[in-house]
Amino acid sequence: xxxxxxxxxxxxxxxxxxxxxxxxxxxxxxxxxxxxxWRQPIALAALAILGGWLLVAILAPVLAPYDPLAQSPDGxxxxxxxxxxxxxxxxRDVLSRVVYGxxxxxxxxxxxxxxxxxxxxxxxxxxGYVGRFVDExxxxxxxxxxxxxxxxLAMAVTAAFGxxxxxxxxxxxxxxxxVYARVIRSAVLSMRGDDYLNAARLLGVxxxxxxxxxxxxxxxxxxxxxxxxxLGNAVLLLAxxxxxxxxxxxPAAEWGSMVALGSQDLSMWWVSVFxxxxxxxxxxxxxxxxxxxxxxxxxxxxxxx
Amino acid sequence: xTTTVDNAEPGAVTPTATRPRPRRGHPLLTFLAKRIAIxxxxxxxxxxxxFGLVNVVPGDPVTANLSDQxxxxxxxxxxxxxxxxxxxxxxxxxxxxxxxxxxxxxxISQQTGRAVLDDLFQYVPATMELxxxxxxxxxxxxxxxxxxxxxxxxxxxxxxxxVGALLGLSTPPFWLSLVVLYVFFYxxxxxxxxxxxxxxxxxxPTVTGMYTVDAALAGQWDVAWDAAQHLALPVLxxxxxxxxxxxxxxxxxxxxxxxxxxxxxxxxxxLPGRVVFRRHLLRAGLVPVITVSGLAFASLLSGTVLVxxxxxxxxxxxxxxxxxxxxxxxxxxxxxxxxALVYTLVNLTVDLLYGLxxxxxxLS
Amino acid sequence: xxxxLDVDSLAVTLPGPRGPLPILHDVSLTVDEGELVxxxxxxxxxxxxxxxxxxxxxxxxxxxxxSARFAGTDLLGLDARGWQRVRGAGIAMVFxxxxxxxxxxxxxxxxxxxxxxxxxxxSRRAADRRAVELLEEVRIPDPxxxxxxxxxxxxxxxxxxxxxxxxxxxxxxxxxxxxxxxALDVTVQAGILALLDRLCAxxxxxxxxxxxxxxxxxxxxxxxxxxxxxxxxxxGPTGALLTAPTHPYTAALLGARPHGTQAxxxxxxxxxxxxxxxxxxxxxxxxxxxxxxxxxCGSAAPPxxxxxxxxSVACVVRPQLEVAA
Numbered sequence: 001x002x003x004x005x006x007x008x009x010x011x012x013x014x015x016x017x018x019x020x021x022x023x024x025x026x027x028x029x030x031x032x033x034x035x036x037x038w039r040q041p042i043a044l045a046a047l048a049i050l051g052g053w054l055l056v057a058i059l060a061p062v063l064a065p066y067d068p069l070a071q072s073p074d075g076x077x078x079x080x081x082x083x084x085x086x087x088x089x090x091x092r093d094v095l096s097r098v099v100y101g102x103x104x105x106x107x108x109x110x111x112x113x114x115x116x117x118x119x120x121x122x123x124x125x126x127x128g129y130v131g132r133f134v135d136e137x138x139x140x141x142x143x144x145x146x147x148x149x150x151x152x153l154a155m156a157v158t159a160a161f162g163x164x165x166x167x168x169x170x171x172x173x174x175x176x177x178x179v180y181a182r183v184i185r186s187a188v189l190s191m192r193g194d195d196y197l198n199a200a201r202l203l204g205v206x207x208x209x210x211x212x213x214x215x216x217x218x219x220x221x222x223x224x225x226x227x228x229x230x231l232g233n234a235v236l237l238l239a240x241x242x243x244x245x246x247x248x249x250x251p252a253a254e255w256g257s258m259v260a261l262g263s264q265d266l267s268m269w270w271v272s273v274f275x276x277x278x279x280x281x282x283x284x285x286x287x288x289x290x291x292x293x294x295x296x297x298x299x300x301x302x303x304x305x
Numbered sequence: 306x307t308t309t310v311d312n313a314e315p316g317a318v319t320p321t322a323t324r325p326r327p328r329r330g331h332p333l334l335t336f337l338a339k340r341i342a343i344x345x346x347x348x349x350x351x352x353x354x355x356f357g358l359v360n361v362v363p364g365d366p367v368t369a370n371l372s373d374q375x376x377x378x379x380x381x382x383x384x385x386x387x388x389x390x391x392x393x394x395x396x397x398x399x400x401x402x403x404x405x406x407x408x409x410x411x412x413i414s415q416q417t418g419r420a421v422l423d424d425l426f427q428y429v430p431a432t433m434e435l436x437x438x439x440x441x442x443x444x445x446x447x448x449x450x451x452x453x454x455x456x457x458x459x460x461x462x463x464x465x466x467x468v469g470a471l472l473g474l475s476t477p478p479f480w481l482s483l484v485v486l487y488v489f490f491y492x493x494x495x496x497x498x499x500x501x502x503x504x505x506x507x508x509x510p511t512v513t514g515m516y517t518v519d520a521a522l523a524g525q526w527d528v529a530w531d532a533a534q535h536l537a538l539p540v541l542x543x544x545x546x547x548x549x550x551x552x553x554x555x556x557x558x559x560x561x562x563x564x565x566x567x568x569x570x571x572x573x574x575x576l577p578g579r580v581v582f583r584r585h586l587l588r589a590g591l592v593p594v595i596t597v598s599g600l601a602f603a604s605l606l607s608g609t610v611l612v613x614x615x616x617x618x619x620x621x622x623x624x625x626x627x628x629x630x631x632x633x634x635x636x637x638x639x640x641x642x643x644x645a646l647v648y649t650l651v652n653l654t655v656d657l658l659y660g661l662x663x664x665x666x667x668l669s
Numbered sequence: 670x671x672x673x674l675d676v677d678s679l680a681v682t683l684p685g686p687r688g689p690l691p692i693l694h695d696v697s698l699t700v701d702e703g704e705l706v707x708x709x710x711x712x713x714x715x716x717x718x719x720x721x722x723x724x725x726x727x728x729x730x731x732x733x734x735x736s737a738r739f740a741g742t743d744l745l746g747l748d749a750r751g752w753q754r755v756r757g758a759g760i761a762m763v764f765x766x767x768x769x770x771x772x773x774x775x776x777x778x779x780x781x782x783x784x785x786x787x788x789x790x791x792s793r794r795a796a797d798r799r800a801v802e803l804l805e806e807v808r809i810p811d812p813x814x815x816x817x818x819x820x821x822x823x824x825x826x827x828x829x830x831x832x833x834x835x836x837x838x839x840x841x842x843x844x845x846x847x848x849x850x851x852a853l854d855v856t857v858q859a860g861i862l863a864l865l866d867r868l869c870a871x872x873x874x875x876x877x878x879x880x881x882x883x884x885x886x887x888x889x890x891x892x893x894x895x896x897x898x899x900x901x902x903x904x905g906p907t908g909a910l911l912t913a914p915t916h917p918y919t920a921a922l923l924g925a926r927p928h929g930t931q932a933x934x935x936x937x938x939x940x941x942x943x944x945x946x947x948x949x950x951x952x953x954x955x956x957x958x959x960x961x962x963x964x965x966c967g968s969a970a971p972p973x974x975x976x977x978x979x980x981s982v983a984c985v986v987r988p989q990l991e992v993a994a
Contacts (some may be wrong), residue, residue, distance in 0.1 A: 042468075130621040143343075144350045149607040155629040156637060174556045184455050236477055240611055243479050244626060259480050263615060266483075276480030283475035291471065482966035487903050565767035570832075575757030575839065578749070584783070588774050664819045665773055 046288035053282055057102035060082045064096035068253045069103050086270035088261055094270060096254035098278050105282065107204045108169055109234035113227050115173045120180030121223060127181070128188025129215060138185065142178035150175045151240055158246040164246040168241050172234060183226050221297035228293055232286035239279050255279050340656075344649045351645045352406070355638050356369070356399050402638070411642070412635030416627060421639035422625060429643070430514025431501065432613070432620035438540050443547035443601065448594060451555025455590075458560060466552060473549025478608050482542050482615035489538060496538050499617035506531050506569050539616045543608055547601050554597040555590070562590040592662055599655040603648055672699035673875050674723070674760075674843055675738045681715075681722055683731035683946070690947040692718055693899045696735070697973060703873040705866070707886040707907060710896030711956060713943060716879045717765075719896075720845045724762055725752045740842065761841035765848040769827035771820035777804075777831055778816030781838050787877065788839040801833040807864060810895040826857035843875045850885065862889050883922060887911050892979075895919050898943050898954035901973055907981035913990075915982040917959045920990040953984070961988040 011103040056063060065084075085094035089286035127138040145153070157171035205213075239256030241247040248254045255275040262272025328369045393401070405412060411421035454466035490495040497503060501516055507529050509520040517536065520529035562568065563586070571581045610622035621640065628636035673918035679696040682689040701708045706715045721727050723737060723744060737744040739759060747755065764770035772780060781803060782796035791799065797816065801843045807830040820828055836844055846865065850858040866889060869876050878890055886893050886907060893910050895903040895918065903916035914920045921939045941958045950956060952967040959966070965985055966967055976982045 021558070065599055126374050140350075142347075143347060144354065147351055147648050148354075148641060149603060149610075149644060149648075151607045152625050152629070152640070153646065155626060156355065156358055156372060156641075232475060236475075239477050240479065243477075243611065244614070244630075246630070255654040256479075257475070258476070259483065261480075265485055266487050269487055271482065276477060276484070279477050279480065280472075280475055283477075284471060287471050287475050289666050407813065566764050566766060567772040569726055570762070570764055570770045571772070571836075573726060573756055573762045574835070575753045575755070575788060576784055577753055577787070580783070580787075584775070585772055592774075663774060665821045 010042075014030065015231060023153060025169075031225070032124045034120060042288055043292035046285040046292070049285040050289065051282055053102055053106060053285070056099055057106050060099050060103050066093035066096040066101040066277060068092065068097045068100040069251050076265070076271075078268075079270050085274045086268070088258070088271045089264065089268075092251075093275055094258075095119060098255070098274050100253040101255045101258065101275060101278060102282075104252065105238060105279070108165070108238055109231050112169055112172045112176065112234045112238070112241075113230050116177040116230070117180050117223065117227055119173070120177035120182075121184045124181035124184030125179075125188055125215065125219065128185040128192075131192075135185070138181060142181055145175070145178045150237060154237060154241055155246060158241060163246040163249070165252070168238060168247040171241070172237050175237070176234070179230065180223070180226060183222050184219050188215055191215060191218055199286075225290055225294040225297055228286055228290035232283040232290070233282050235286070281301050321491065325585075340653055344646075344653070348642060348645055351641055352403065352638060353399075355641045356402065356634075360438055374614070378548050384544060402635075406642075411639040413507055414628070414636040414639075415633040416631050416636065421635050423622075424636065425639055425643055426514065428619060428621045428624045431618060432606075434501075434515040434517065434536065434542060435539055435609060435618065437537065437619065439543040439605060440598070440602060442540070442544045443551055444594075444598060446544070447548045447551025448555050448591065451552045452559050452590070454552065454556045455559030455563060458563070463556075466556065470549045470552040470556075473484065474553070475547055476546065477611075479611040479615055481545065482539070482612050485538050485542055497535050499535075499615070501532060501535050501618065502528070503531050503535075506593065539612050539618060542612055543605060546608055547605060550601055550604065551594070551597060555594055558593040559586070559590040562586055564587070588662075592659065595655055595658045597664070599651045602651055606644060606647070670701070670983075671741075672701045673704075673740060674698075674700040674877070675736075676719075676723070677724060677734035678697045679719070679737055681718055681727065681734075682732045683728065686948065689732060691899070692946050694970065695899055695972070696896075696899075698876050698894050698901065698904070700840070700877050703869065703875055704892065705876045705878065705890050707890030707893040708877060708879045708896060709881065709883060709886050709893055710821060711881055711943060714896040715899040716896050717847050718899075720762060720847050720877070723762060723845060725758055757784045757839040757841065759841055760843045760845060761836035761839070762844045762850045763829070763832050763836045763844065766852045767825065767832045768820070768852075770832055771828060771835075773819065773821060776816065777818055777820060779822075780820075781816070781831075781835055782870070784835075785838045788926075797890060800834075800838070803838055805930070806868070807834045808838075809834070820922075823902050825853050826860060829853060829861055830864065833861075833868075837868070837874070841874075843877065845877045845879070848881065849878075849880045851881070858885070865889065865960070883911060892937070895922075898949055899946070900970065901981075902955065902964060902984070903980075903982045904973070905977075909980065915980065915987060915990065916978050916984050917961050917986075917988060917990065918955050918956075921958075921960075961986050 014267075061115045070092060072087065072093075074087050075089055075091045077083055077087040077091075083093050083095065085098060088092055088097070123138055127135040148156075154168075154171040154175045157174055158167050161167040162171065200213075238247060239254070239259070242254040242256035245257070245260070247256060250257060257276050259272045259274035259279075262268060262270075262275075265271075402412065409422070411425070413419065414421050414424050417424055448465055454463045457463045486496075486498065490498050490520035502508060508516055508524050509523045509528055512519045512522055516532035517529050519527070522531055567589075568581065568585055571585045572578075606621070609618075609620060610626055612618070613620045614626065620645075624636065625640045625644075627633075628640060675824060676696060676698045679693060680691065681693040682691045684690070696715075696719060698706070698708070705713075708719065710716050718727070720731055722731075723739075725744070725747065727733065733745055733903065735745070735864050739755065742751075742755065744755065771777075778797065778800055781791070781800040782791075783797045785791055786793070789796075800816060801812040804815055809815050809827060809830055815823075815831075818896075820831065823831065829852075833844075833849070836865060844865075850861050851863075853861065862885065865876060865878070868874050879883070880886055893907045893909070894901050895916065897918050903910065903914065903919050910919065918939075939958055941959065944950065944954055944957075950967070952969055953959070953962075953971055956962045956966045963986055969984045971983045973981045973983045976987070
């Protein structure tokens, strides 16, 4: 056949890994018809919000005007100059509690996602690469976890082990690891046909090395997208658990339990509204960021915005 | 099977339409049989997991269910243990439970003292009364908005829809319920504060368990209207959240279809836009919506746990929450089994519908 | 006689992240009634975009200038109604990937008859009968059964035949075939080419055949246009074009083919690659890769000027070129 352009040269497996890494970095930069990710206003706004919350969490002791646990006789005071967000039923300053709440929600969400990614990602990686029986077993196991609605399973686990922070995190890791396993597994499966993997195997590269050098860098893209989106989900679930009284024990300032406290008296709207807004902004920022990343890094979505 | 046909290129395969067809129905039966087997295995797994969870971990049903007074009395404690078979070895308890299950007996709830099955019969219709209108409304609104956004991709409408959908997905359900309650009940006085009926009404005779339906069937129109008013706010919250999820799916599915060559080819044939839309776009684009409807229904069940809590709605979500916190084993198992059953039935329906609509799957 | 399709100085820009990107520059071509014309060039040279422009199928935000007349009608001034009348019944298109271009959930019969009934106002029965005839024309076995079948039940080559039948269903006068054989096996390709040749000869259909394969160009077409970086760089009767090219790009393409019966030492690819849209150097776009470039080539893009009988070339140097046999 007469072609006008010289054909592609078979890739050198040693180059595979750096190619993979450069591939998704360049995808973040964007192509001839789209802008780099750091130029899109909405992604930037999301990053700014997250950065802001991170600062709030770190600088909480400096930023909070009052001690979040300090009760005062000014119960249920509406927002005023002294208390910007008002006080709750026990006279605690809502603003300070919201600020300190960031110290719970954000690191806990990060912990949940990291652990679930570690466990689920590893299992998915192995199952996708080894295939056959191991893969089937993993599929059945994930099906089993998926058969429960997330919150109900999380409720059951936390209630069973005793409601506290550690068990809430454990419950949420148990509930969310299968998603990572599935995503990583399918990323691995889509790579199995690729030539550079076969070339590596023919060269005698052992499975562990192949996993580490070739498969892992290519799974990073979808994993990053998933992790970012799941961070938002983790914050929501954690708030839900603490709303139900199954999370960090009171008097800890967790946003969900603060909303629950405010639900006792509707007229004191500030007790629920502000923590809820905190949850909303954090989760929204994670979702926006995850979406923007997904438009670039996930080949299935990269075509259309 | 290759047949050489005059003037066709070598290697051409006769379309399967001309091969002798295999006996109809068999692929469907084997598919169903396989799925039923998997479902049974899954449900068994669910029982093991829930049973194990409640028993093998620190958390004693005795302390969770008996008051402090009763706990101090050894006779009461012993009677409790004996009644629920808590003194038998674990595996014996499990087998005992399984055999009851197969006879349709889900055990007696430790909290309510009634058969779990009866509890479910009472609480499930309440949740269905929320879920069904939500699904209908969400599907209509969600697909409409999603398609609109896809067609106007990149423009202002699309941006607004995208942000709105993300906002909906990021909103905690319990918080939204409170806000909605505050605005419509506390400030505007337009809606009741919670529960299924106002105190001056009593529930209609039970046919389906859904008050609106039952009241209408019994001709009690004032009761039906009151029940409908109580439905409004929780359904509003649940619908908003479900719409957010559906909009994103529909939009991205439509976008994908819009870029397909066969849509361009349809325009290239000189077909008017509305024909392309109706016959070509919709058919291809709405197929993934079937899948996401299944997911949406599933997430609805999660959402109700939180929403029912705020609105004091005596449904499955409330029941699940109380059972979990009380470590009421039969109730937890009953709820889990029911929910898992619903999930798998929904998945099965989705898969069947998929095969019905997409000929590529149907004929393979 | 006036040509059926007359494109003059067509230019297309597409929206880009930093403003509009010019993709097509000053494209002029003609197709006469019943003629089989070839449009050749490497991937990304703008040939598909030309086809899209001629059917009004450019992506939103695209700007078009110049003129394109089909049977006397100004294509670029058409509104939606006008396009509906031209598409399918005047100009029809066959796409590169038949699997992607056929709707997976509609029967072949439906896809054949739907526009037939719109353009030719036929009843269901009449349309079905004509559909069977069309399938016979393109040599699909058992056409009655095929009407009720779905595209995925056919092999690749058969799908393309179906696509061709669909394109012909409303009796167009011009068929634009956008690389119809690229996605198919070589053996299958021959059948499709023969089919197009036959249709052209028997029905007086005019065909604009887009390809990147010079062999196909030479086998099928009577006249050809060579595209590079969104411009026409050379045109003429195919035979002369490929045996005695006047543009260095055409000669380099011919030299880059694997050919001949003796073992060739090495392939001679053209060094470098075509410029990305918007990044073309001033002057001749081929200049960076041209072995005959002179300073004059860098000042302005050479216009297409006549160079002998029926031939035009866009080159100011016009070197004496040798082509390996």
